Amino acid sequence: xxxxxxxxxxxxxxxxxxxxxxxxxxxxxxxxxxxxxxxxxxxxxxxxxxxxxxxxxxxxxxxxxxxxxxxxxxxxxxxxxxxxxxxxxxxxxxxxxxxxxxxxxxxxxxxxxxxxxxxxxxxxxxxxxxxxxxxxxxxxxxxxxxxxxxxxxxxxxxxxxxxxxxxxxxxxxxxxxxxxxxxxxxxxxxxxxxxxxxxxxxxxxxxxxxxxxxxxxxxxxxxxxxxxxxxxxxxxxxxxxxxxxxxxxxxxxxxxxxxxxxxxxxxxxxxxxxxxxxxxxxxxxxxxxxxxxxxxxxx
Amino acid sequence: xxxxxxxxxxxxxxxxxxxxxxxxxxxxxxxxxxxxxxxxxxxxxxxxxxxxxxxxxxxxxxxxxxxxxxxxxxxxxxxxxxxxxxxxxxxxxxxxxxxxxxxxxxxxxxxxxxxxxxxxxxxxxxxxxxxxxxxxxxxxxxxxxxxxxxxxxxxxxxxxxxxxxxxxxxxxxxxxxxxxxxxxxxxxx
Numbered sequence: 413x414x415x416x417x418x419x420x421x422x423x424x425x426x427x428x429x430x431x432x433x434x435x436x437x438x439x440x441x442x443x444x445x446x447x448x449x450x451x452x453x454x455x456x457x458x459x460x461x462x463x464x465x466x467x468x469x470x471x472x473x474x475x476x477x478x479x480x481x482x483x484x485x486x487x488x489x490x491x492x493x494x495x496x497x498x499x500x501x502x503x504x505x506x507x508x509x510x511x512x513x514x515x516x517x518x519x520x521x522x523x524x525x526x527x528x529x530x531x532x533x534x535x536x537x538x539x540x541x542x543x544x545x546x547x548x549x550x551x552x553x554x555x556x557x558x559x560x561x562x563x564x565x566x567x568x569x570x571x572x573x574x575x576x577x578x579x580x581x582x583x584x585x586x587x588x589x590x591x592x593x594x595x596x597x598x599x600x601x602x603x604x605x606x607x608x609x610x611x612x613x614x615x616x617x618x619x620x621x622x623x624x625x626x627x628x629x630x631x632x633x634x635x636x637x638x639x640x641x642x643x644x645x646x647x648x649x650x651x652x653x654x655x656x657x658x659x660x661x662x663x664x665x666x667x668x669x670x671x672x673x674x675x676x677x678x679x680x681x682x683x684x685x686x687x688x689x690x691x692x693x694x695x696x697x698x699x700x701x702x703x704x705x706x707x708x709x710x711x
Numbered sequence: 712x713x714x715x716x717x718x719x720x721x722x723x724x725x726x727x728x729x730x731x732x733x734x735x736x737x738x739x740x741x742x743x744x745x746x747x748x749x750x751x752x753x754x755x756x757x758x759x760x761x762x763x764x765x766x767x768x769x770x771x772x773x774x775x776x777x778x779x780x781x782x783x784x785x786x787x788x789x790x791x792x793x794x795x796x797x798x799x800x801x802x803x804x805x806x807x808x809x810x811x812x813x814x815x816x817x818x819x820x821x822x823x824x825x826x827x828x829x830x831x832x833x834x835x836x837x838x839x840x841x842x843x844x845x846x847x848x849x850x851x852x853x854x855x856x857x858x859x860x861x862x863x864x865x866x867x868x869x870x871x872x873x874x875x876x877x878x879x880x881x882x883x884x885x886x887x888x889x890x891x892x893x894x895x896x897x898x899x900x
Contacts, residue, residue: 484719501714505722523726525717545717552723569720578716711716 413439415475415564417466418483418572418704419456419555422448422600422622424466427704428475436708438693441701442473448600455488455551456558463561470562480564483707485572485603488551491543492516493614498531498538508544522546527574529612543612545571568707572596575706576605576661577612582688582709585659586610591646594685595639596702597662597670599623602635604642608649616642623663632670640678661685661699816844816896822870826894829864833857837889846894851887855879858890865894872897 418425428440446465450458469475494511496504508526512518526544533539552569559566576596586592586607594605602618618638623631639658646656658674660667660682667684674682687697691705775781818841826848830836834857838849852858862876872895879890 482720504714523719523723525719525722527715527717528713545719547719549723549726552719556720556723566720568718569723570717571719574717 413477414479414481414567414708415477416481416483416704416707418485418575418701418707419451420598420601420703421451421486422446423598424469425701425704426469426473426475427701427708428477429705429708431708431710434690436691436705438691438695438697438701438705440473440475441695441698442469442475443700444469445599451486451488453488453551454548455554457554459554459558459561463558466558467562478563478565479567480559481568481570481707482555482559482566483570483572483575483703484547484555485598485703488547489571490516490518490546491571491573491615492546493529494526494542494544495532495534495539496542498540504540504542508542512544512546516546518546521549523549523552525571527577543573543577545574568710570707572603572703572706573605573612573615575703575709577706578709578711579688579702579706580607580659580685582690583686585657585683585685591649591656592659593639593642593646593656594659594661595635595670597635597660597666598700599663602638604639606642606646613649623666628666632666632673635666635670636673636677639674643678643680656680658682659685661702664698664700667699816872818844818846818896822846822896825865825868825870829861829868831857831861831864834861844896846896848892848894849889850892851882851885851889852879853887855881855888858888858892862892865892870897871895 414429414431416427416429418427423443423445425443426441427438430437430439444465446462447458450456450462456462492512492515494508494515496507496511499507505524505526509524512522512524513520524544524546526542529541529543531538532541555569556566576594580586580594586609590609592607592610594607596603596605600620600622602620603615604618605615606613618634620634620638621627621631643656643658658678658680660671660674661684671682671684674680685699685702687693691697776785826836826839826846831852833854834850834852836848836850838847840847840849850858850861852861858879859876862874865871866874873893874895875893877891877893879888881887882889
């Protein structure tokens with residue numbers, strides 16, 4: 413059993429699941445909100461309150477597992493797509509690190525990791541397209557300290573983008589020659605992922621007005637407007653004339669409304685992300701936990 | 712193998728490991744200090760143990776020395792040693808006395824043998840007197856020269872410090888000469 417905690421900008425999502433190589437069985441889920449100011453690019457700055465809040469939520473909802481995967485989905489993590497020469501795998505981390513420092517003008521006190529998205533040929537040179545992430549070591553320290561304060565044993569710290577990429581990899585949402593926009597909707601942010609021909613291209617993060625029932629319409633309008641902007645952007649791509657599709661994940665209570673409006677207003681097929689077939693759930697499966705579930709998948 | 716997953720925690724741990732290795736001089740100093748403390752501690756422990764062993768030995772020796780039986784035996788030994796010392800002193804005195812005795816002239820069988828064997832056949836002893844390392848020999852001889860020859864004979868033995876002849880007188884009744892020889896004895900050493 414593994415506990416996966418997605419730490420968003422103002423909300424934390426908890427999923428307890430049994431994880432094997434071929435199957436994930438969700439046993440328990442829970443989420444709770446916290447003030448957005450508690451987390452910055454330096455990680456959790458209000459450590460004591462956050463730890464207490466997390467601990468009380470764990471206890472109240474009987475999460476007893478200690479082995480923990482943390483999925484970071486807030487401003488403390490930086491993403492960057494890089495094209496680097498295909499070199500020895502052992503030297504690649506250093507190359508990615510120096511590229512990230514150079515491109516983003518980072519200080520050396522950042523922890524970095526990456527995944528290889530694809531191999532490409534650039535003027536007969538074999539290159540790698542990688543998705544790199546960087547996080548301040550103090551920020552990472554804060555997440556680890558928080559987990560320790562709650563007596564949790566950290567096993568994995570993942571990023572939301574990587575979690576989504578792993579999750580959608582097992583889904584039948586990509587058709588040939590198709591541009592796909594995946595919209596992950598939270599109560600204050602919208603994260604849009606663009607895929608082309610089944611491959612991840614880029615992601616954008618949009619700050620939204622904080623969701624509340626009274627301003628629901630306004631909130632949905634903001635979501636649709638931002639999705640539309642991404643659609644417009646996709647037309648500027650080389651294969652921008654290809655068929656397009658929008659897939660929604662996140663706040664389950666809004667997804668159907670948003671789906672309907674996108675289909676009607678933007679005239680683009682829109683669907684709600686399905687549950688991958690290797691995932692079983694003993695509780696009601698909800699899309700708001702996709703990042704936490706994605707972090708449970710290890711490749 | 713294509714890297715298609717990420718784990719920032721793993722990277723964090725490996726970075727910290729590198730940092731820990733980078734600060735190895737501090738660890739080295741720390742190790743040296745710890746090693747020094749351990750060595751000093753071990754040496755101190757050894758000294759403490761040695762001290763305890765010595766104290767234990769002293770206690771055992773004190774118990775042994777203060778044991779009544781041993782004290783009695785020690786007193787006896789002291790007494791015996793005292794006696795030995797006294798005997799040694801006596802032996803020294805006796806040795807000195809022997810030397811003195813050896814030096815003092817003695818009237819013994821050797822002297823008698825000399826007086827007997829050196830006596831010419833013609834001489835007859837009438838009286839032999841010993842007093843204060845002086846032997847007085849009264850004799851009779853048929854000839855007057857016998858007495859002087861006898862005195863010379865005794866002198867040649869060099870067993871006497873002095874041999875004196877005080878002359879003789881003729882006894883007309885016995886037709887013999889009568890005289891006295893005085894022999895003064897000398898120490899052997």
